[in-house]
Amino acid sequence: MRIIFGFLSGLVFGIGLVISGMSNPAKVINFLDVFGTWDPSLAFVMGGATLVTFIGYRIVLQRDHPILMTDFQLPLSTAVDKPLLMGAALFGVGWGIGGFCPGPAWTALPLMATGTLAFLPAMLIGFLIGQPIKNMMTK
């Protein structure tokens, strides 16, 4: 059950990324290029997604526990600290260079563009080396 519904959730997410244009780096970079070939479409992606999630969470989180797991696990940290801001800054630079954030990098994989095949493995390596750096920063 967890595998079937995990797959379906990912499928809906991925279809959303593709239909919205978020999976096209040219569109992402144009969204970020306010002083150039600006394309504000992605504001509608973020707006639509956040609004639906805002309403949905308020309904769903009234349950005692999720359907397929024993408990809700929500982030407890509220601190706006150095790792958060430094990490977000590094992510922003990488996002600006490549036009991919993690979700779209996965949905781009079957299209097998050269740039995707360079980006995705580097991102996975980044996840692995980021962990010890984060541990060092939060110690």
Next chain:
Amino acid sequence: MLPSVITEFTPWASLLGGVLIGISAVMVMVLFGRIAGITGVTTGALSLIIPSQTKAADWDWRIAFIAGLIIAPLLVSLFTGDIQQTVSDNVLGMALAGLLVGIGTTIGSGCTSGHGVCGLARLSTRSLAAVATFMLFAAATVFLLRHVWS
């Protein structure tokens, strides 16, 4: 770094796509009780193949979720014929970008989905600070690459 190509303004398609992303985020919460952050989902799935890491207990749905992400464009292309995508073919630049995205989202505990969609929907100030920071740095990077150094 990506040469300027004009992309069409697509408010309705983007809104519809965004609604689907939101529905998926709500599905992940009601089914699994987790934030639908692709960084966290991927890291949990990666823990399966990296022997030094403690395995996430719920790696099963995470791997399946990623499989769904990968199948999605194939399914969409059955209906639309092709998928519009322009990716830079500068291998070194893209590898550097991937590395920065991987390290940055790990240190910063989230990306566009975790902080952007789910965090903002929870009205988290921490996520709002992260989103403002990565948007600012991303826009500044594009500005430098396209309008200053080119």
